Each structure stands twice: as structure tokens, then as C-alpha cells.
Amino acid sequence: MNERIYLDHNATAPVRPEARSALLEALDTTGNGSSVHGEGRAARAVMDLARARVAALVEGDPAGVVFTSGGTEANASALTPDYRRGEEPLALDVLITSAVEHAAVLRGHRFPAERVEVLPVDARGRLRLEALDAALARHAEAGHRALVSLMLANNETGVIQPVAEAAQRAHAHGALMHTDAVQAAGRMPASMAALGVDLMSISAHKIGGAPGAGALVIADPDLRPAPLLPGGGQERGRRGGTENVPAIAAFGAAAVSARASLESEQIRIAALRARLESALRCEFPELVLLVGDVDRLPNTSCLSLPGVPAETMVIALDLAGLAVSAGSACSSGKVAASHVLAAMGVPERIARSAFRLSFGWSSGEDDAHRALGAFRRVMPGLLRRRAA
CATH class of the missing domain: 3.40.640.10 (Type I PLP-dependent aspartate aminotransferase-like (Major domain))
Known part of the structure; x- marks a missing residue:
């Protein structure tokens, strides 16, 4: 691998x-x-x-x-x-x-x-x-x-x-x-x-x-x-x-x-996130970017592929070599509908499919590109499954 x-x-x-x-x-x-x-x-x-x-x-x-x-x-x-x-x-x-x-x-x-x-x-x-x-x-x-x-x-x-x-x-x-x-x-x-x-x-x-x-x-x-x-x-x-x-x-x-490194890392990490979000939204318009229009941490993206359970997305990406999360990581591995998204009024179909990407200090310049490659490998199958 x-x-x-x-x-x-x-x-x-x-x-x-x-x-x-x-x-x-x-x-x-x-x-x-x-x-x-x-x-x-x-x-x-x-x-x-x-x-x-x-x-x-x-x-x-x-x-x-x-x-x-x-x-x-x-x-x-x-x-x-x-x-x-x-x-x-x-x-x-x-x-x-x-x-x-x-x-x-x-x-x-x-x-x-x-x-x-x-x-x-x-x-x-x-x-x-x-x-x-x-x-x-x-x-x-x-x-x-x-x-x-x-x-x-x-x-x-x-x-x-x-x-x-x-x-x-x-x-x-x-x-x-x-x-x-x-x-x-x-x-x-x-x-x-x-x-x-x-x-x-x-x-x-x-x-x-x-x-x-x-x-x-x-x-x-x-x-x-x-x-x-x-x-x-x-x-x-x-x-x-x-x-x-x-x-x-x-x-x-x-x-x-x-x-x-706080100031420089904010700029660097935000650029990595923006690059990946832009590419994902361009290639896979079915993905929903949640809270993209509000002040948020420079490293965090919350996305959803409605109709595909979040745990399915997390497992598929994991098998493709990309580690992401669904909801909070403090739930003993259980994936449930997010109380955060529910409080925001996000429809349940979107909320149950929400997953999170979060960059950090160890993220390199090529991580966004390689992460996009992982999505390219798994999205066709997920989209077919959703259509079925």
C-alpha cells in the first residue's frame, strides 16, 4: 500500500x-x-x-x-x-x-x-x-x-x-x-x-x-x-x-x-484545505460542503455525500489510504447522527452522511493532491451505490 x-x-x-x-x-x-x-x-x-x-x-x-x-x-x-x-x-x-x-x-x-x-x-x-x-x-x-x-x-x-x-x-x-x-x-x-x-x-x-x-x-x-x-x-x-x-x-x-508557527501555519493549512475543497467540489458536485461560508478553523472541512452513510465513506477512504472522521472521534468508534448538525437544522439525510477532513502540522504540500486521488478511486463506486 x-x-x-x-x-x-x-x-x-x-x-x-x-x-x-x-x-x-x-x-x-x-x-x-x-x-x-x-x-x-x-x-x-x-x-x-x-x-x-x-x-x-x-x-x-x-x-x-x-x-x-x-x-x-x-x-x-x-x-x-x-x-x-x-x-x-x-x-x-x-x-x-x-x-x-x-x-x-x-x-x-x-x-x-x-x-x-x-x-x-x-x-x-x-x-x-x-x-x-x-x-x-x-x-x-x-x-x-x-x-x-x-x-x-x-x-x-x-x-x-x-x-x-x-x-x-x-x-x-x-x-x-x-x-x-x-x-x-x-x-x-x-x-x-x-x-x-x-x-x-x-x-x-x-x-x-x-x-x-x-x-x-x-x-x-x-x-x-x-x-x-x-x-x-x-x-x-x-x-x-x-x-x-x-x-x-x-x-x-x-x-x-x-x-x-501559528501565523504561517494558518496560511499554509488554509491553502491546503482550499485546494482540496475546490477540487472536490469541481469534480464531484454531489458532495455538499457544510458551513463553507462562515469563519472556521483553517484546517477543517465538513462534507457530505447524501445517501451514502458516513461510516461507508470513512471505511472506503480508509481502504484507499486516507484517514478521515465522521462526527466526533470520541464516540468509541460508533458513528451516529451528529447532534451538532441537528442543532444547525441540517436535514437528516445530509447529516447522516457527513464526514470531516482536518489538516495539521504534519500535512505536506502533496497531501491535498493525494487525498483527491483517494476520492477519485472511491467516488465512482459510492455514487453507483447511492443511485442503486
Whole structure:
């Protein structure tokens, strides 16, 4: 078989060479970062460097970086009704979120179900800000303090959400603002200060780090969500458990690389995506490009061949040497109708056939051309099957 083409960076990115080197070097750091002996201090130094590097990626405060096992844990850590600011309790009454969030937000929060409000999106998949305004005003009038959680970029469509505008509205009503930036960080500017968010979730393996590390970044280090994993004093008491020093070191190295190349990579990757989308739409007009006319991540395409189940397309392309995804990659291999596309009002016939291409740092100049070749090999058979 010819060398495969990997266009599934939104599921996970290949490990960057810098991250691999940092991980292997950290494996030789024997100490526990909570220990006071020399080996423990060496491990602590590795984590402190990574903490500063991860904070720099999102223009946050290193003291506010809480290392986790990944983006899912970071989200669950943030989405709790129990906070403190310094020594003072800060109880939250309601979680307000959108209908297109990742399952780690929609199902991973710690609020009782009756205290969660899910807001609609428009046909392009963007939060309806007027619905947010109404929800915030209603809860403020009732004396409720809210936590708003809105992803920065969607994992299935790449659509960029109006997080800065939502944060302004949230703060005007005394609410806290969290954003799931797992797909956005390292692929587009994701400055906590510019967005005005209080909390941000990010993940290492999406930017070319190793699986097993993520972070909840808190703008004000005195703001403390109740620990999801209480235990020892690790992460300043904000997340119990011995830290995964090798994965954290790789996270820091990947953050440096992603930050250094962010502007040039946005341009390069967007050009690769545009080239492939243009060719596919020209040669196969039966393909539907979803959300092509809205701001989205430069690497992400969401397409559909109505009448052909998404899993059929994914398997056919896989056999042709091209790796793509259908829906979210966090569903244990199961392909179901996308809740994201359903919330956008996409007809079920199109939604059930939707699949995703996502470029990334390892995508080369010829990947778009070779991916087009894979489509040329499989599309005639798929179109015949659809006609039958």
C-alpha cells in the first residue's frame, strides 16, 4: 500500500519531534514533583517550564495552569457549581451552554440536570447571542449566578464561536465565562485576555503533544473550582494525583512549536484545505460542503455525500489510504447522527452522511493532491451505490 494520508488532526495530531524529544528526556527524570529532594526538584522544574510554555500559548498566567489528563478532565474540572475566590465561597446556580458543545461539556459537567440551560445556534452553527442575552437577564433577575461555557471552535465543523462577545455579556451579568478551546489552541489565536474568558480548557494531543495531558487555565489564580479529583496537594491543591511529567513536558514543547508557527501555519493549512475543497467540489458536485461560508478553523472541512452513510465513506477512504472522521472521534468508534448538525437544522439525510477532513502540522504540500486521488478511486463506486 502507498504511504497513507492522515487528515484527522481534529481527532489527534501526530506527535511533534520536539514533543517526542521532551517526553523521552523527561522519562529520565526519576523524581516525583511533590518531593523535596533533588530528583523531585528536577521533576518540578520540568513541569514549571511546561507550565510557562502552555500559559504562553494562550496568553494566560502560569500560576493559573492546572495540568489534567486531557481536555475532557479540564472541562469537567471547570464545569462545577462550587467555586472559591481566595477563601470566599463562590456558588454558581446555573450552567448556560450551547447545543453544539462537545459531549465533554454537554454530559461532563457537575451541575444537576435541572440547572443546565442549553441555548440554540443558527444555521451556521454559531450561538444565538440574543438567546444568551435573554438567558443571562432572566437568571440575573432571579438572583442566579451563572457559568457560561462556549467552545471556541467546533470539533466537527470547525466553526468559530463568538466567545469574546459572549464573555462581555456574561460578565455584564456577573457570570463566569469558560471556553473549551481544545480544537482552537495552536490553530488560531486563542488569547485568554483578548477573549475575556475566566477559564479555558486545552489538550496536548490536539497540538502535537503526547496523549495524557491537558490543562485548565484560569485567568485569576485565586479563582478555584472545587477539585474534580481531590487528593494530595498537587497542582496547588486544585487537582490531586501524581502529575504525568513526561506528557506534561511534551505538552510544553508542543505549545512552543505551535505558538512559534501559528501565523504561517494558518496560511499554509488554509491553502491546503482550499485546494482540496475546490477540487472536490469541481469534480464531484454531489458532495455538499457544510458551513463553507462562515469563519472556521483553517484546517477543517465538513462534507457530505447524501445517501451514502458516513461510516461507508470513512471505511472506503480508509481502504484507499486516507484517514478521515465522521462526527466526533470520541464516540468509541460508533458513528451516529451528529447532534451538532441537528442543532444547525441540517436535514437528516445530509447529516447522516457527513464526514470531516482536518489538516495539521504534519500535512505536506502533496497531501491535498493525494487525498483527491483517494476520492477519485472511491467516488465512482459510492455514487453507483447511492443511485442503486
